[in-house]
Amino acid sequence: MNLLRLALVFGKIGAVVFGGGFVMIPFIQREVVQHYGWLTQQQFVDAIALGQITPGPILISATFIGYKVQGLTGAVVATLAVFLPSFLMTALAARQMMRLRRNPRVGGFIRGVLPAVVAMLLVAAITIARSTVWFDWRLLLLMVVALILLVRYKVDAVYVVVGSGIAGFLLEC
Amino acid sequence: MPDRDVAPDIVPETPCPSRPSLPALAQVMLKVGATGFGMGMVGVLQQEVVTRRSWLTQEEFADGLALANLLPGPIAVDVAVYVGYRLRGWIGATLCLLALLVPAFVIMLGLTIAYLRYGQVPQLHGAFKGLNAAVIALVLSVAYRIGKSSLKSAAQAALAAVALVAAFLHANLVVLVLACGLVGALFLSSRPKTVMP
Numbered sequence: 001m002n003l004l005r006l007a008l009v010f011g012k013i014g015a016v017v018f019g020g021g022f023v024m025i026p027f028i029q030r031e032v033v034q035h036y037g038w039l040t041q042q043q044f045v046d047a048i049a050l051g052q053i054t055p056g057p058i059l060i061s062a063t064f065i066g067y068k069v070q071g072l073t074g075a076v077v078a079t080l081a082v083f084l085p086s087f088l089m090t091a092l093a094a095r096q097m098m099r100l101r102r103n104p105r106v107g108g109f110i111r112g113v114l115p116a117v118v119a120m121l122l123v124a125a126i127t128i129a130r131s132t133v134w135f136d137w138r139l140l141l142l143m144v145v146a147l148i149l150l151v152r153y154k155v156d157a158v159y160v161v162v163g164s165g166i167a168g169f170l171l172e173c
Numbered sequence: 174m175p176d177r178d179v180a181p182d183i184v185p186e187t188p189c190p191s192r193p194s195l196p197a198l199a200q201v202m203l204k205v206g207a208t209g210f211g212m213g214m215v216g217v218l219q220q221e222v223v224t225r226r227s228w229l230t231q232e233e234f235a236d237g238l239a240l241a242n243l244l245p246g247p248i249a250v251d252v253a254v255y256v257g258y259r260l261r262g263w264i265g266a267t268l269c270l271l272a273l274l275v276p277a278f279v280i281m282l283g284l285t286i287a288y289l290r291y292g293q294v295p296q297l298h299g300a301f302k303g304l305n306a307a308v309i310a311l312v313l314s315v316a317y318r319i320g321k322s323s324l325k326s327a328a329q330a331a332l333a334a335v336a337l338v339a340a341f342l343h344a345n346l347v348v349l350v351l352a353c354g355l356v357g358a359l360f361l362s363s364r365p366k367t368v369m370p
Contacts (some may be wrong), residue, residue, distance in 0.1 A: 014246065016350050021211070021247035022315040027346055042301065046292065049304035050284045052311065056206045056214070056277025057247040063281040068289070075285070079278055083270060086246020090254040091266040093240055101239060104362040110243055112357015114323035115333035116350050121316035123340040125309050132305040139306050146310035151317055158210050161307045168303020169296075 002070050007081040009036070010062055015085035018110065019117045021058035024082070026120040028065070029127060038069050041131045052161045059083065142167055193228055193260055195268055201226070202253060202272035214249035214273075222256055229256060249273075328361060 009031050017023040025048060033044045044065075051061030059082055066078025093100055100106055133139035146164055149155040193201075201221045209217040215238070223234045234252075237259070241251035250273060257269030291297070324330050332353055339349055 012347065016347050017245045017247070018350065018354075019319050020315070021250075022312065025312055026340070030343075030346055042305075045305050045308050046288060046301055047285075048308045048311075049301075050281065050288065052211070052308075054277050054280045054284060055208060055210055056274065056280075057250050058211050059247050059250070060274070060277040060281045063278055064285045064288075067282065067285045072282075075278075075282055079274065083246070083250060083274065086244060086251055087254050087266065087270050089244045090240065090246065090251045091258045091263060093244060094237075094255050094258040094266075097236055097240060100243065101236075105358045106243055108360070108362030109354040109358040111323065111329060111361040112332060113350055113354040114319055115329045116336040116353035118316050118320040118324065119333050119336035120340050120346060120349070121312050121319070122337060125312040125316065128305065128312070129309050132302065133309060136302070139302055142303060143306035143310050146307050147313055150310055150314040156210070156213070157311055160310065161304065164303040164307035164310075165300040166303065168306065169300040172299020172302070 003073065003077050005036075006066060006069055006074055006078050010066070010078045010081035011085060013062075014059075014082040015089075017059070017086070018113045022121070023117050024059055024061070026124040028061070029124055032065055039065060041128070043068070045128055045132065049161055049165070052157055138171055139168070142171075193226070195261060195264065198257065198261060198265055199268050199272040202257075202269045203276060205249075205253065206273040207276035209249065212248060215252055218249060218252060218256070228260055233259065326361075332356060 013024050013027045013031070016027065029044060032038045033041055039047065047061045047064040048058070050064060051058045054060055060079065062078040062082040063075045066074035066076070068074075070077070129143070133143050142164055146160050149160055150157065205214055205217045205221060209215075219234055222228050223231055229237075234256075237252045237255035238248070240255055241248045244251055250270065253269045253273045254266045257265035257267070259265075261268070292301070320333070324333055336349060336353055340346065
């Protein structure tokens with residue numbers, strides 16, 4: 001039962017992550033943390049961080065969640081389910097490539113989706129912040145520094161994540 | 174597995190200089206999956222498939238990238254599936270997806286097991302707090318990147334504002350995404366050029 005639900009939840013998320021893997025964050029937060037309670041807020045954030053320091057797509061965080069819910073089988077099911085929709089759509093669309101790209105409605109759809117994605121990411125960031133760094137000015141400062149490094153200096157996300165972990169460790173000592 | 178580098182039945186109009194064998198394809202995808210991080214995978218993929226092996230031309234690869242931007246899913250995974258499909262059909266697409274995911278899956282599984290066993294060690298609490306800060310910064314940086322390239326008209330900014338309120342009020346996110354897409358398909362198809370300052 002859990003396995004079926006896991007497959008459905010991750011299949012649904014995989015079908016709507018327009019704009020890249022990071023877009024899964026608002027969905028996972030809503031479904032996996034708030035609705036089903038499969039992970040605590042902290043475990044969810046850690047799953048994202050681990051997904052970031054693992055090579056490969058960030059969506060691989062699904063492996064973490066699947067494992068937490070149902071062990072190895074859960075990990076396999078969640079991982080395959082989250083990648084299946086985009087796999088099918090991409091392979092099918094590869095044949096229709098030119099027709100799809102020339103269709104103005106498709107372009108319009110994406111132009112409409114991306115503003116929603118931006119809004120959802122902002123809400124997700126605020127939700128995560130409220131449960132974590134909001135009350136600690138040192139962590140807020142760390143967050144701002146990380147943001148500047150990412151946006152202004154285009155530092156690779158892997159280094160930012162590892163560096164922040166080390167900084168947090170040192171702050172606590 | 175037999176190594177079939179030259180396929181005589183290849184369609185002549187496919188501008189594909191060499192059709193790779195399945196093991197060769199899998200090998201490249203394993204490498205991309207093991208050495209690329211997030212969007213960085215696209216760069217590694219391009220290097221391997223276009224620059225080093227000339228399996229696809231630059232234009233064909235760019236087509237895949239454009240397609241990946243239209244479809245849901247991680248860009249790099251979509252591009253890998255596209256490459257696999259273009260080169261070896263459904264089998265190639267499936268193989269590329271799986272080979273790309275195997276390194277990440279194995280590493281993530283190991284990290285997960287270690288995390289669930291040792292994550293509660295008090296000495297690590299600080300480190301995880303630091304990770305929180307990094308994840309928030311990452312989410313904001315992605316929002317900034319997508320926002321910069323997509324909020325180009327007043328209509329799109331308004332759509333983002335409406336979506337922001339809806340998301341705050343706990344609207345169903347799937348419905349929200351599809352509704353905004355529908356609004357876009359109906360009203361933003363003609364690519365308005367009212368660029369905001």
